[in-house]
């Protein structure tokens with residue numbers, strides 16, 4: 121804005137427009153300076169430009185009220201300043217080492233210039249014509265991840281990795297699409313063409329159900345399953361009620377007996393369970409389902425076995441910890457997000473299929489592109505146009521390598537164990553779920569309340585727990601608002617608390633820059649915030 125407070129506008133003539141396609145920004149322009157700062161010290165740039173104190177969202181919305189498309193062009197430098205002031209400043213510092221509440225963490229430096237290169241190349245992976253080398257590159261990356269999960273022999277990969285009639289998986293924007301793709305394949309297989317019936321993909325669900333004589337279809341997952349599965353059940357016509365949640369044990373893992381009982385019950389009602397999902401790293405607690413047991417049940421029931429390893433799949437990179445995902449190699453399909461523990465920027469998910477021919481169940485062809493027999497990736501992916509994200513994963517696989525990723529995973533898990541011990545050694549904190557991978561949950565509980573909770577009557581226990589929930593919420597919110605550190609919160613029903621609804625802090629320790637000192641500080645800050653919650657504390661001691 122200029123001194124009169126009005127936005128300076130440029131002339132909307134074609135010559136000026138051509139300039140934005142051909143002439144780079146000048147040496148002293150705001151944009152050039154940003155680029156320099158970003159490459160010199162990314163963390164400093166983010167620290168300097170992202171405001172720590174929280175502004176209420178209602179306030180922020182005031183900057184985004186107009187629904188008019190600007191009539192006249194603005195100068196790039198002016199607008200860049202506007203972006204710094206209104207957007208960058210109010211964004212979330214996801215890579216801050218004190219922000220240990222979500223699955224999004226720091227990115228390696230080399231990905232910034234490489235992302236710029238990827239965008240400059242602007243390949244479209246939907247078809248060879250607009251991607252050329254990116255297609256074999258993406259197929260190779262999928263092959264690498266496939267091998268990490270399934271350990272097939274060399275000849276398997278030389279036969280299928282680049283085969284026009286096969287795919288080892290699909291690259292997509294994230295775990296949601298990956299899960300949907302896996303279940304799409306499973307649904308089309310259970311309702312495949314048979315006699316006069318041309319398959320659900322041709323005739324639709326109604327005729328498919330009539331043909332096969334089912335009253336309904338079901339997908340089974342533990343009660344800790346990710347909400348993306350509900351969306352998939354909805355879109356695939358199964359209905360959200362067709363996603364059946366199965367009880368978990370003390371450690372948030374599916375109970376195989378309960379799974380079997382649920383299957384029997386469904387079959388009695390002529391409902392066909394066609395897919396069972398094992399979670400390898402639940403979003404809330406990071407626990408891994410007993411994958412071998414689920415695999416065996418799937419084999420007996422002739423069900424599609426899908427493993428949702430969106431978050432935890434990267435643990436296979438660690439030679440020390442890969443055993444935690446034992447049984448994953450028996451899955452028909454596996455979801456892995458590269459934008460979680462593989463440290464890629466947002467928008468990189470994958471689904472892998474054990475059987476290289478599995479995606480034939482969802483193959484689509486069109487005359488002008490995606491011709492039959494072509495190597496176009498778009499004929500076996502849900503998404504159409506897609507960016508060359510695989511390029512960044514390809515680079516990470518080489519620059520970080522298996523050894524580097526292994527170290528990152530080992531370090532995260534060790535840090536989570538350290539933090540768990542630290543919490544357990546405090547008189548006024550309570551560990552709720554132990555870290556199996558690098559997620560843990562805990563809460564603040566004043567020392568006297570801890571004893572009182574043990575001795576209290578059932579009614580009193582409920583009451584105390586309710587107040588502790590309020591306290592946890594209060595601390596989490598205040599800590600976020602202060603902007604120094606961030607943990608998330610969720611609600612669990614822990615066995616050790618007799619299944620009472622319990623609100624907990626949730627911590628994900630994936631950022632390699634998070635130090636032990638920061639973990640100590642997080643607890644100290646929470647303790648201090650708690651001491652300010654005088655009325656809640658009074659209620660607890662009353």
Ligand SMILES: *Cc1c(COP(=O)(O)O)cnc(C)c1O
Pocket residue numbers: 293294295296297299346348399401402403428429430431457469
């Ligand atoms: C994150 C996550 C998803 C969803 O992935 P998006 O990339 O957010 O679409 C699905 N399942 C699990 C277990 C996850 O952690």
